Amino acid sequence: MESVQAIKQRFGIIGNEPKLNRSVEKAIQVAPTDISVLVTGESGVGKESIPKIIHSLSHRKHGKYIAVNCGAIPEGTIDSELFGHEKGAFTGATQTRNGYFEVANGGTIFLDEVGELPLTTQVRLLRVLENGEFIKVGSSKVQKTDVRIVAATNVNMFEAIKKGKFREDLYYRLSTIEILLPPLRNRKEDIHLLFRKFASDFAMKYKMPTIRLSDDAVLLLEKYHWSGNIRQLRNIAEQISVLEQNRTISGATLHGYLPNMGSNLPAVISADKKESDFSNEREILYKVLFDMKSDLNDLKKLTMELMQNGNNQQVQKDNEGLIQKIYREEEEEKIHFEKPKPTTTEVLQIPAPQTPIKEDDKYHFAEEIEEEETLSLHDKELELIKKSLERHRGKRKAAAEELGISERTLYRKIKQYDL
Numbered sequence: 120m121e122s123v124q125a126i127k128q129r130f131g132i133i134g135n136e137p138k139l140n141r142s143v144e145k146a147i148q149v150a151p152t153d154i155s156v157l158v159t160g161e162s163g164v165g166k167e168s169i170p171k172i173i174h175s176l177s178h179r180k181h182g183k184y185i186a187v188n189c190g191a192i193p194e195g196t197i198d199s200e201l202f203g204h205e206k207g208a209f210t211g212a213t214q215t216r217n218g219y220f221e222v223a224n225g226g227t228i229f230l231d232e233v234g235e236l237p238l239t240t241q242v243r244l245l246r247v248l249e250n251g252e253f254i255k256v257g258s259s260k261v262q263k264t265d266v267r268i269v270a271a272t273n274v275n276m277f278e279a280i281k282k283g284k285f286r287e288d289l290y291y292r293l294s295t296i297e298i299l300l301p302p303l304r305n306r307k308e309d310i311h312l313l314f315r316k317f318a319s320d321f322a323m324k325y326k327m328p329t330i331r332l333s334d335d336a337v338l339l340l341e342k343y344h345w346s347g348n349i350r351q352l353r354n355i356a357e358q359i360s361v362l363e364q365n366r367t368i369s370g371a372t373l374h375g376y377l378p379n380m381g382s383n384l385p386a387v388i389s390a391d392k393k394e395s396d397f398s399n400e401r402e403i404l405y406k407v408l409f410d411m412k413s414d415l416n417d418l419k420k421l422t423m424e425l426m427q428n429g430n431n432q433q434v435q436k437d438n439e440g441l442i443q444k445i446y447r448e449e450e451e452e453k454i455h456f457e458k459p460k461p462t463t464t465e466v467l468q469i470p471a472p473q474t475p476i477k478e479d480d481k482y483h484f485a486e487e488i489e490e491e492e493t494l495s496l497h498d499k500e501l502e503l504i505k506k507s508l509e510r511h512r513g514k515r516k517a518a519a520e521e522l523g524i525s526e527r528t529l530y531r532k533i534k535q536y537d538l
Contacts, residue, residue, distance in 0.1 A: 413531070
């Protein structure tokens with residue numbers, strides 16, 4: 120069995136971080152078996168190297184090795200790509216096609232981004248893992264295949280299972296052995312080694328002197344978050360190699376190539392998103408307030424009726440001011456009519472009758488005027504609701520908007536007036 124260092128050199132894996140070495144060691148140990156392997160880690164950490172190691176050290180090394188990017192294949196065609204299809208199975212299927220599982224029989228298939236597979240395809244894949252059987256699209260014939268599956272994903276599989284996006288039974292089938300590759304930010308000592316390797320490669324590619332980093336640039340390189348991992352580091356090394364004429368790179372120069380230096384800080388919500396969220400919250404709050412206002416109006420009416428219908432006239436006289444206040448508030452909340460109705464004050468300015476009113480009859484006279492006005496408003500309200508409902512063909516929401524009241528209040532009025 121080859122050593123970890125020999126394998127890393129053979130497959131161009133740079134770094135001496137203990138977790139990285141452990142991942143390579145597990146790949147070497149599992150390679151001679153046919154156990155399914157799941158390689159996990161963030162995007163850009165180099166997960167594609169592990170299945171190559173496993174295939175090259177297995178008894179299938181002379182068979183085919185096919186790498187499939189599951190996230191890059193459209194959902195409608197992925198079953199056809201993996202399992203093949205019969206002629207006429209769907210529009211455009213002009214001839215029979217063999218899928219990857221048939222072509223790679225006796226070899227290894229690397230399913231990259233397996234977490235992106237549709238649920239229907241996951242069911243088919245589970246059957247292949249369980250008994251090596253599959254059916255082409257548009258066929259009823261069961262076929263056999265002998266394929267070793269190595270999968271990789273940057274998705275949190277437990278979260279995907281929890282959300283119903285990935286089958287739990289398939290996850291446990293794929294992850295008989297799980298190999299986790301650490302992110303670049305956890306490999307501080309390897310970052311400069313990788314940068315030097317990339318700088319050397321690009322110097323040869325573009326036929327120019329190799330760039331070198333100053334001490335402060337090396338410190339900055341190691342402190343950076345590297346959300347894109349090795350892929351991002353390689354991209355920046357290539358940019359600097361091509362654009363910088365001074366081949367010694369200072370920290371200040373390197374800083375200009377590192378985007379979002381504060382990327383490890385909490386994310387800032389965009390102004391558009393905040394405005395949209397706050398707008399929705401405002402609408403909900405307004406609806407709650409309008410409903411509360413309607414309930415309060417009902418409570419005021421109930422209180423007024425209790426005070427008016429009470430047997431104790433002294434209580435009525437003591438609360439006469441409150442009754443008047445409630446009427447005034449109700450009038451202010453009514454819809455503005457094209458021809459405004461006289462207010463309570465205007466009604467009370469009617470010339471006094473010739474016959475003097477006794478002191479004891481003053482309250483009863485005011486009560487009769489108020490009752491007459493209330494009945495008039497009642498009729499007007501009923502008339503407006505009927506017209507609005509007719510105009511909008513019984514659509515309560517549109518009628519409520521026109522009347523300036525909540526749909527809930529309109530519903531209560533319709534029930535009250537038996538419309």
